[in-house]
Amino acid sequence: MAERKLRVMVGKPGLDGHDRGAKIIARAFRDAGFEVIYTGLHQTPEQIVAAAIQEDVDCVGLSILSGAHNTLLPRICELFREKQADDIIIFGGGVIPDDDIPGLKAAGLKEVFTPGTSTEDIVKWVKDNVPPRA
Amino acid sequence: MGEGQRPSPGLRKQCCLRERRTMALAEKILTGDIRSAARLMRDIDDGFRSAVDELKILYPHTGKAFIIGITGPPGAGKSTLVDQITAAYRRRGKTVGIVAIDPTSPFTGGAILGDRIRMNRHADDPGVFIRSLATRGHLGGLSRSTGDVVNVLDAMGMDVVIVETVGVGQDEIDIVSMAHTTTVVMVPGLGDDIQAIKAGILEIGDVFVVNKADRADADRTVRELATMLEMNPDRGKGWQPKVLKTEASRNRGIEELVDEFESHRVYLHDSGAIHHLLEEKNAKQFLEILRERLFSEVFSHIEVNGRFREIVAGMMTREKDPYSAVEEIVAERLRTGS
Numbered sequence: 001m002a003e004r005k006l007r008v009m010v011g012k013p014g015l016d017g018h019d020r021g022a023k024i025i026a027r028a029f030r031d032a033g034f035e036v037i038y039t040g041l042h043q044t045p046e047q048i049v050a051a052a053i054q055e056d057v058d059c060v061g062l063s064i065l066s067g068a069h070n071t072l073l074p075r076i077c078e079l080f081r082e083k084q085a086d087d088i089i090i091f092g093g094g095v096i097p098d099d100d101i102p103g104l105k106a107a108g109l110k111e112v113f114t115p116g117t118s119t120e121d122i123v124k125w126v127k128d129n130v131p132p133r134a
Numbered sequence: 135m136g137e138g139q140r141p142s143p144g145l146r147k148q149c150c151l152r153e154r155r156t157m158a159l160a161e162k163i164l165t166g167d168i169r170s171a172a173r174l175m176r177d178i179d180d181g182f183r184s185a186v187d188e189l190k191i192l193y194p195h196t197g198k199a200f201i202i203g204i205t206g207p208p209g210a211g212k213s214t215l216v217d218q219i220t221a222a223y224r225r226r227g228k229t230v231g232i233v234a235i236d237p238t239s240p241f242t243g244g245a246i247l248g249d250r251i252r253m254n255r256h257a258d259d260p261g262v263f264i265r266s267l268a269t270r271g272h273l274g275g276l277s278r279s280t281g282d283v284v285n286v287l288d289a290m291g292m293d294v295v296i297v298e299t300v301g302v303g304q305d306e307i308d309i310v311s312m313a314h315t316t317t318v319v320m321v322p323g324l325g326d327d328i329q330a331i332k333a334g335i336l337e338i339g340d341v342f343v344v345n346k347a348d349r350a351d352a353d354r355t356v357r358e359l360a361t362m363l364e365m366n367p368d369r370g371k372g373w374q375p376k377v378l379k380t381e382a383s384r385n386r387g388i389e390e391l392v393d394e395f396e397s398h399r400v401y402l403h404d405s406g407a408i409h410h411l412l413e414e415k416n417a418k419q420f421l422e423i424l425r426e427r428l429f430s431e432v433f434s435h436i437e438v439n440g441r442f443r444e445i446v447a448g449m450m451t452r453e454k455d456p457y458s459a460v461e462e463i464v465a466e467r468l469r470t471g472s
Contacts, residue, residue, distance in 0.1 A: 002181045030244035035268050040251030047257040050248060055264055058170035084319075085169065096384070131174065 004041060004132035005033055009037045009057040011048040013076060016066035021093070025061060028119035035109070049079040051090055059085040059130045061122075070103065077108030089130050093117065098118050138321060158444040160191035169264065171286055175265055178286070179279045185245045189282055192289040199231070199470030200399055201263035203313030205335060208301025211345040213252035214382040220256055221385075222392045223294050229261040231295040235277055238268040245269075249298060262431065263287060275299035275306030276413045278426075281419055294353050304334035311418045314411065315398045317341045317391075320359065322349040336362060339375050341397050343391065373401050375396060432467055 010021055012028045019041055029036045037055050039048060045103065052060050062073060073092055080086045093113035101112045110129065113122055162170035177185035178362075202210050202219070213234065220230045234249035247266035256262040265287075267277040276299060287295045299309050310316050318339035342363070344355050359377045363369075378394060380387035402408040436442040441463070448454025 002183065004180050007176070027209055030239060030246050031242050033243045035238075035245045035247060035251060037247045037266050038247075039153075039254050039257075043254060044258070050257040051254055051264070052259070053169055053170050054265060055247075057251075083169075129427040133173075133291055 005057060006034045006126075006130065007057040007059045008034045008103055008126065008130075009038065009039065009048075009052050009055060009063050011039045011043055011051075011060055011062050011076075012041050013045060013048055013064060014066045015042060015044050016064070018065045022063040022114070025063065025093070025119060025122060028123055029039055029126070031063050032123045034126075045076045045079050049083060049085070053083060056130055056133075057088060058076075059089045059091065059126065061126075062090065062092040063080050064092060064094040064096070067095070070100055073104055073109060074107035074121070091125075093094065093122070101118070141311045145204045158413040160188040161285065163188075163192065164288070169464050171290055172265070173264070174286055175279075175283050178282045179267060179277070181238040185282070186197055187331050189285065192214040192285060194290040196285045197285075197288065199292050200395075201284060201295045201297065201313045201315075201396055203297050203299065203309035203316040204319060205302055205306070205309050205316065205344075206319030206345075207303065207321070207340075208320045209326060210301070211382045212298050212301070212319050213390075215319060215343070215380065215391075216249070216296050218380075218388045219257070219296060219383050219392060219395075220253065220262060222388050224256075224259065224261060225239065226392075228293040229291065230256075230263075231284075231292035231343050232264040232378065233264070233267060233280055233287070233295070234264065234298040235269060235275070236299050237300050238270045240271070243248050243270075247281060253267060259295070263292065272343060273306070274308035276308045276312065280308075281312060281422075288313065302335060305373075307335060307338050310338045314402060314408070315340045316394075317343060319343045319345050320352045321346045322355045324355075340373060341391070341394050342375055342377040343380050343387075344377060345380050345382055346386065348383050350386075373383075373398065374403065380442065386393060432463065435467070436463060 008029050010022050012022050022038065026036045026038050037051070037057060039051055042118065048060065062076065064072060066130055077090055078086060080090065086108070089110050090108060090111050091111040091113070096104070096112055104112055111125060158175050159170045174185060204216055206212055208260055216232060216234070217438050218220060220232065222232050232253065236249060238269045245268035247268060250264060251267055253264055256264065265283060266281060267283065269277050272278045274457060284295050284297060291467060297309060297312055297415045299306065316337055316338050320342065322344065342359050344352055344359065346352070356379060363375055376394060378387060378391055380391060382388070402411065411430050444454070445454055445456070445459045
């Protein structure tokens with residue numbers, strides 16, 4: 001009877017209003033059999049972290065196209081650590097220059113997906129890298 | 135017992151750890167730990183047996199929250215309404231727990247839980263806890279886990295718990311036995327007045343809301359609902375449901391709606407109707423747990439010993455009929471099981 005279902009949150013931090021990508025990813029996760037919590041646009045780091053904890057998700061995918069990724073994404077990682085919730089895996093995607101990726105990974109993002117990545121690849125990455133809670 | 139059958143020290147340690155973890159979750163929840171509450175909700179939803187032990191500890195701490203159900207068709211504005219009701223209760227100094235349910239895909243088992251989009255401004259308010267649940271195949275407008283998740287929020291000390299059902303059609307009425315006050319949200323233009331005299335969700339409301347009341351035919355929808363309520367055979371006895379107009383996205387009509395919830399709450403207590411309501415609710419909850427537990431005990435037994443497959447195969451050739459098979463199994467289990 002007992003069976004873990006993977007719970008994923010798709011978050012849109014910051015001020016850009018482009019959520020087509022986030023919605024497509026959310027749909028791909030749904031089709032992969034995950035439960036997907038979508039936060040909607042314009043979320044603060046605090047809102048995203050609080051929501052992820054209340055929903056007990058296994059991972060959070062952050063979609064960002066505003067260019068503010070070097071500020072917002074490390075801030076979110078830091079808040080997860082502050083709340084002792086850094087067991088939740090964080091990954092990101094969006095228009096992010098290659099040069100910024102090492103810094104983001106050092107800040108706590110496990111992976112960063114750039115334009116052109118297929119949804120299949122992202123779903124596969126989640127399946128390979130995010131174990132559902134024990 | 136041979137050497138190999140003795141449980142290894144590692145295994146024994148694991149058991150102890152699990153037990154300690156079990157004790158810790160419920161106790162931490164009672165001291166206000168958010169993470170533990172979220173974890174327990176997950177264990178409940180995923181059907182972990184350990185969750186039952188936690189719920190045993192929490193049960194004596196439940197029964198204090200005022201539970202409001204919000205139901206209605208998809209797109210009626212339920213989530214936006216929940217968001218505004220939450221804001222209104224926060225202004226009145228009350229803490230609010232929210233359980234929002236969305237459907238699971240029958241094909242992939244996945245779900246998009248999007249109710250939070252309308253309410254996430256409350257996410258970092260420590261006086262609000264929002265949990266999204268997927269139906270996971272359960273019919274009736276709620277998930278199987280909803281009642282237990284509401285109990286966790288109740289034990290956490292939330293003053294008000296709002297349960298938002300999936301977008302329902304006509305017959306998904308589980309919410310009635312979950313909530314103290316059931317709210318049916320309608321919008322203008324969904325159908326003619328014959329829809330309003332059909333049986334089903336229109337019979338269950340303690341409060342009726344016509345949302346998106348800025349639309350042209352809102353008054354007609356209000357009239358139709360009011361006419362339907364006037365024809366109720368119990369008219370004049372007990373609580374008289376009203377039809378209220380709201381525009382949730384503009385925060386119009388919300389204070390009046392919350393006042394109406396509070397009037398209903400007062401009515402339940404003053405009239406003694408709460409006693410009957412809780413009796414029904416408790417009986418239903420007990421029967422559900424009993425049904426689920428009995429089924430899982432019996433089913434896991436016949437699945438493991440191969441009877442289940444035998445019976446299904448026997449039905450294929452018509453050598454076995456399902457009625458006798460069930461009678462045999464029930465008789466056997468009643469004899470052997472204690």
